[in-house]
Amino acid sequence: MLYRKLFAFTAFWAGCSAFTVQEPASRRVTSLSLSEDNMTTEGSRRSFLSQAAITTGMACFGEILSLQPANAVSGVSKVDAKLRGYGLPPLGPVPDGFAPLLEIYGKGKNRFPILVSFSHPITWVVQTPSNDVNGEDGTVQAGDYGKGDTATFFVYSDPGHVNDIASQPKELFEKALMKSIGQKGENMYQNFKVTKLVPVTKAGQTYVMADFKYQLLTGAGFEVDRKGVASITSEGPAVEVLWAASTSARFKKTEQNLRNIVDSFRCYTEGINMSDELMQYD
Numbered sequence: 257m258l259y260r261k262l263f264a265f266t267a268f269w270a271g272c273s274a275f276t277v278q279e280p281a282s283r284r285v286t287s288l289s290l291s292e293d294n295m296t297t298e299g300s301r302r303s304f305l306s307q308a309a310i311t312t313g314m315a316c317f318g319e320i321l322s323l324q325p326a327n328a329v330s331g332v333s334k335v336d337a338k339l340r341g342y343g344l345p346p347l348g349p350v351p352d353g354f355a356p357l358l359e360i361y362g363k364g365k366n367r368f369p370i371l372v373s374f375s376h377p378i379t380w381v382v383q384t385p386s387n388d389v390n391g392e393d394g395t396v397q398a399g400d401y402g403k404g405d406t407a408t409f410f411v412y413s414d415p416g417h418v419n420d421i422a423s424q425p426k427e428l429f430e431k432a433l434m435k436s437i438g439q440k441g442e443n444m445y446q447n448f449k450v451t452k453l454v455p456v457t458k459a460g461q462t463y464v465m466a467d468f469k470y471q472l473l474t475g476a477g478f479e480v481d482r483k484g485v486a487s488i489t490s491e492g493p494a495v496e497v498l499w500a501a502s503t504s505a506r507f508k509k510t511e512q513n514l515r516n517i518v519d520s521f522r523c524y525t526e527g528i529n530m531s532d533e534l535m536q537y538d
């Protein structure tokens with residue numbers, strides 16, 4: 257089974273009583289997260305802690321809406337099977353110590369669906385978008401958050417679909433990356449600079465690989481030098497970015513991993529039928 261549908265009655269009732277007091281009916285939702293210690297890759301079995309964030313959209317008075325699939329599909333053979341099911345090319349080689357993930361971004365009514373896949377260090381914690389009655393929020397991200405190493409998917413929708421991304425001016429990539437690093441709103445930064453852009457073709461799709469750097473301004477008033485790499489493409493009515501970054505101090509150590517991550521990035525919107533996996537609303 258590709259995903260499990262879980263329903264937590266306790267959380268349901270707790271959620272109902274907890275939320276009844278202050279929340280309007282449309283916002284009566286609750287969420288819970290589970291951990292599971294299980295992952296199989298081809299040939300060898302490796303165990304790692306994967307965080308399955310299961311958000312259960314629920315309303316108290318009869319309109320039970322929909323249940324979100326569990327965490328992203330992971331494991332080489334599972335991801336390849338899923339890609340095959342969509343008629344898409346399989347994953348390329350997954351580097352040692354890496355795990356692939358595949359997730360649909362845009363299951364909610366406020367977004368358009370994008371099949372996103374990339375590989376990340378096996379110990380990194382994966383986060384996926386959450387859905388409730390109002391739509392979808394959040395993104396696909398993997399990270400070693402304590403160290404500040406992250407890989408984050410971002411949809412830059414301002415320009416719509418961009419034909420022939422490889423021939424676009426540097427400005428497009430600068431804007432896409434600046435929006436990406438500022439995506440949470442609270443991320444303030446300065447001295448952003450794109451240092452390299454290289455287009456590559458992968459099974460008929462074009463991705464532009466970027467190197468960039470910036471200074472993150474922390475809430476405590478410090479400046480942290482950060483370096484990153486990204487892969488940028490345009491599928492459907494937007495520009496999609498997977499960017500991976502760490503502190504400049506760690507970059508010597510993390511660079512190869514960050515490059516492996518963005519090299520493995522693929523996204524698809526056309527010619528695949530994701531309708532069974534989108535959120536259903538009453």
Ligand SMILES: *[C@@H]1O[C@H](CO)[C@@H](O)[C@H](O)[C@H]1NC(C)=O
Binds near residue numbers: 292295296
């Ligand atoms: C762990 O993975 C194995 C092999 O895919 C599967 O048979 C088993 O049900 C899984 N266990 C859990 C708890 O998901």
Ligand SMILES: *[C@@H]1O[C@H](CO)[C@@H](O)[C@H](O)[C@H]1NC(C)=O
Binds near residue numbers: 529530531532
């Ligand atoms: C997509 O799949 C669903 C269910 O499997 C089916 O009802 C629908 O007609 C399909 N859409 C297209 C455009 O093939």
